[in-house]
Amino acid sequence: MDEIAAPISPPTKRVYRHRLPTRIWHWLNAVTLLILLMSGLMIFNAHPRLYWGQYGANADHAWFAIGSTPQTGFVRIGETRIETTGVLGRWTDTKGVEQTWAFPGWATIPTTYSLADGRRWHLFFAWVLSIALTLYMLWALLGGHLAKDLHIRRGEWSPRHIWQDIKDHARLRFPRGEAAARYNILQKFSYIGVIFVLLPLMILTGLTMSPGFNATVPWLLDLFGGRQSARSVHFIAAWALVLFFLVHIVMVLLAGPVNEIRSMVTGWFRLPPERDAAP
Known part of the structure; x- marks a missing residue:
């Protein structure tokens, strides 16, 4: 065969x-x-807020912001607010210390x-x-x-x-x-x-x-x-x-x-x- x-x-x-x-x-x-x-x-x-136009400061309305309250972190887009505790706005660093910068140290240069x-x-x-x-x-x-x-x-x-x-x-x-x-x-x-x-x-x-x-x-x-x-x-x-x-x-x-x-x-x-x- x-x-x-x-x-x-x-x-x-x-x-x-x-x-x-x-x-x-x-x-x-x-x-x-x-x-x-x-x-x-x-x-x-250093300033986790965004504006439209010529000027923008803390007292002005931001269309985008990353911030925190005493308990939570949040992202706000327009009037919509999203809780981001532990990721953005309020997070814990490698030493176990709670931080309130917008972005965590592992995402930034320097850390x-x-x-x-x-x-x-x-x-x-x-x-x-x-x-x-x-x-x-x-x-x-x-x-x-x-x-x-x-x-x-x-x-x-x-x-x-x-x-x-x-x-x-x-x-x-x-x-x-x-x-x-x-x-x-x-x-x-x-x-x-x-x-x-x-x-x-x-x-x-x-x-x-x-x-x-x-x-x-x-x-x-x-x-x-x-x-x-x-x-x-x-x-x-x-x-x-x-x-x-x-x-x-x-x-x-x-x-x-x-x-x-x-x-x-x-x-x-x-x-x-x-x-x-x-x-």
């Missing part, structure tokens, strides 16, 4: 997916944004309250972010990355195409074969939004909060509607970046962390076989 040959798996194809500037900027950004977030939370602890040190960390890495972003944007434009990888083509603007990509992501049906070598439409929207909207917005609102810079570029105050509005936009944009980061990590884990991380370290990505060709 003839033996039945076992199906042969198709050879795995490798593609050079991420060029060196993208990989360097990716990992530099990961460290930089983490430090900026944690030092920013320390700065926020103990120091507005001066928080500002030093924040301002230094803000320069790192600004310079790196400027260089990366120039490279993306002049080096062809924007046109080759991030350009949204006519067919991708189709509502049907976008909706199909949303459904595929919801069903965890990730691209396979040659399609996996390219950014899908949701990735393009996300990366363009981060590179050309959120990060520049963070930098511009940060500059708007600087009284010294206001003297040089006063129109930024008008653009954002005042220093307090700029601070609110800065805070919102920061948490939008955190949301992007969390979704990004989840997608990497679901799509195959070894292959995804290896490609961002070496540049080389193994294409998953097509579904109809998979063994």
Whole structure:
């Protein structure tokens, strides 16, 4: 009786997916944004209230606040108040001492309250972010990355195409074969939004909060509607970046962390076989 040959798996194809500037900027950004977030939370602890307009102080109505009562911690958004005892507003430090700073020490740089040190960390890495972003944007434009990888083509603007990509992501049906070598439409929207909207917005609102810079570029105050509005936009944009980061990590884990991380370290990505060709 003839033996039945076992199906042969198709050879795995490798593609050079991420060029060196993208990989360097990716990992530099990961460290930089983490430090900026944690030092920013320390700065926020100095006055954990947000306002709209030119001015804002303790006596003014804040649209967002993290605070405490003698017994509880809370977050207030508009008129909605949420108890956050033990997490935000009122929490216990590693020595068992109850603290009433907005964000706990494990989430801030430095871990103990120091507005001066928080500002030093924040301002230094803000320069790192600004310079790196400027260089990366120039490279993306002049080096062809924007046109080759991030350009949204006519067919991708189709509502049907976008909706199909949303459904595929919801069903965890990730691209396979040659399609996996390219950014899908949701990735393009996300990366363009981060590179050309959120990060520049963070930098511009940060500059708007600087009284010294206001003297040089006063129109930024008008653009954002005042220093307090700029601070609110800065805070919102920061948490939008955190949301992007969390979704990004989840997608990497679901799509195959070894292959995804290896490609961002070496540049080389193994294409998953097509579904109809998979063994």
